[in-house]
Amino acid sequence: MSSASARLLKLFEGHRLTPTQRRIAHCMVRRADDAPFLSSVELADLAGVSQPSVTRFAVALGFDGYPALRRHLRETEPGEGAETGPDGDPANGVNEYQQAVHAEIENLRHLAGLLADPAPVERAGALLAASRPLPVLGLRAAAAQAGGFAYFAAKVHPDVRLLTEGGSMLLDRIDGCVRAGATALLCFALPRHPRETVEALDHAREAGLTVVTVADSAFAPVARPGDLLLPAAVGTALAFDTACSPMMLGRVLLEAMCDGLPDAQARLEEFDARASERGLFAE
Template sequence: MQSREPGRSPIIPGCGSSNAKGRVSVSEETPSAVGEGVTPGPSGRLLGLFDGHRLTPTQRRIAHCLVRNAADAPFLSSVEVAELAGVSQPSVTRFAVALGFDGYPALRRRLRELGPGDQVEPGVGQETAKDAVRNEQQQAVLAEIANLQHLAAVLADPEPVLQAARLLAASRPLPVLGLRAASAQAHGFAYFAAKVHPDVRLIDQGGSMALDQVEQAVQAGATALICFSLPRHPREVVDVLSAAKRAGLTVVTVAESVFAPVAELTDVMLPAAVGSSLVFDTACAPMMLGRVLLQAMCDELPESVARLEAFEQGAAARGLFVG
């Protein structure tokens, strides 16, 4: 990671000890969802081959197709894989390159090296197509559980979240930024934050409108901004954060890693891993981290209890909820 200006070191939960110069040495471990003592079947071995690679939705579609056809995958041509996955043949080639191979032939050789696994009696213990699909879904859930467990370990040091909460609670108004894939995280955070914070302003559209909203928030007295930025990080997020920094805002960011592209524009980085085993990313850990941050903000806002009680009274009077 490139150095920042003096006095603006990032707050990184769960990192290693500081060195002699007072800088933080980062230590991020990638959580694993592989169960100990479990011998994977053909689909499990393919999932292991694809694990750890950042793939596009199209490439994930190809990966899932191979998993579902794990027994036949080592013998399929790139054209056959393309037909099965419903993509173009060049997409299959790009998929192989994304995995670190020179091309699809090299990937197929690797698939053949993995082999079909231990031989068993016909019809006994063999992995069926149904099993492969089920295992794929289970692997995705287990990977997300591992992400949450990793977040729990990171939160053993609560100080970074508490410091972020103090910064955000003191900002009036409080801009909440989240574009594209991260818009859902920003929406959820802003929805609940508005129940305890007097002025929350959601920024979920990029371009000049987002820049206008940042400028208006600064003019109204904002001192900090929280950003949810998830893969694949939109260039517009970088533009908005650059404008926020120029305007003097302190930026708190929830991202999948301290090495995310927005790290250089962040004062307080709160990492939470994102799952990438399905066609579209899963972001349970960033959502949970957002809720933890809200809890800490409630403790920093003396009027939060009164505001929550007023909301509940109003909701009851209006019959807002049915249960």
Template sequence: MNEKGADRLLALFADARLTPTQRRIAHALIQHAGAAAWLSAAEVADLAGVSQPSVTRFATALGLDGYPALRQLLREAAGPGVTETPGGKPNDVQHAVRHEAANLERLAGDLADAGRLAAAAAPLAGSRPLPVLGLRAAAPLAAYFGFFAAKVLPDVRVLDTGGTLLTDRLEQARAAGATAMLAIVLPRYPREALDALAEARALGLHTVVITDSPVSPAAEPAAHVLTARVGAGLVFDLHTAPMTLAMVLLQAICDAVPEETQRRLEEFESSAARRQVFVP
């Protein structure tokens, strides 16, 4: 996707007040911009699982003259395609990896506003305990974040399984003093994750969400939304940029409580040396 065109699309979608159905259309167009640029309104409707009139109303809700104008915008975003390299055209795997590199480059640009990251980190740094939600595809990212966050925060609770116990654990965290929650919500968005976000808000928790797009269904109920694109070039999604964003957020949490971070890291190193956790 052409970077300038992609930025234009994301800005257009993010600034509009979209209904849940229209958010589904926006997400489908972002995820499949290269193909959608050449589809009819009916084919886009099938792609998003909505009706054809919904696609037409979506285009007008964006302030465009109609679907043809939206399709032209998509074609501009799609760009001219991949050019040949000295070794010939990249294969599908190379293309997927290069797309991940582009996702990281875009993330680096988005992180230019350090104040926005610090604002999201501050409530997480002060929450005792800190619940970290990640279901299905996001569960490994939540576990990875939680593993390292536990080295600098005294009580990190990774919530990586759904069911009725999930609400129990949220209520227990709130009763124990939690004031904020980090949620990692990635495609395909689990209904249980969205329900847990709603429950967290009802409990009075300050919610920070890492997701893939400003039009993600997880973005609307969150106090702070941080986005990193998911790679869709292989059979299963690539989460390189979201994982990087999670660790950048953890760095910002450490920066928010530097003395506690240093003290707990020193305590861990002393304990690890005493127990001979690592091979010399």
């Protein structure tokens, strides 16, 4: 990776960019040597976006507009802000895909640090284990995380109800869970946060459910006082977010929930026996 590319990656790091804005960022990294001299129209053509998108991109980075961003790039000294690898070595030869993996590894390290205090996860596991049924909510980008959790949770929890579709039926389904005896709701909330997720959680709280949320930040727009919020950062180095840390935290929550279900092991053994009888798996 050239020093110019490394400086650009450093500039973009930590900013919440839309997929269109990330496309512009990736184009600039690929054309790092030319980037300080491209007009907004030229950059828009190269990235395949509109010229106003380039302006909004510059503003998202904290500049008054694209001219200010270009001026900043021109004024940056060639040796300034050189990127280093995860062990402090120069990042020469590390491409943008490897950079994204390194960033995700750092997110996992940060999660490991948070888990040094297991009390919040243990409390969450107990709440989820005690809820009958257990609604698991995840809309749009978070649907995959909610689905993965619900798939495994159903092997040990007697009644897991997956909520991954918004619309007018969502609040009805939450009400149905409450009527059936639910006491807690698990939500996976990832950027960009759908307004429907915020509304669904407000409804769940009003209905008396304790909300446990896995979110990308403690300051996510879904957070409310009284919730049990467990943060797990997402990666932002690629065109679309990567969610290794939220997935890992979901598996940790499953482990903690199993500790609160006395018959969890028996249920797993029963499933394995039935799966073997049915020849469910190829191995």
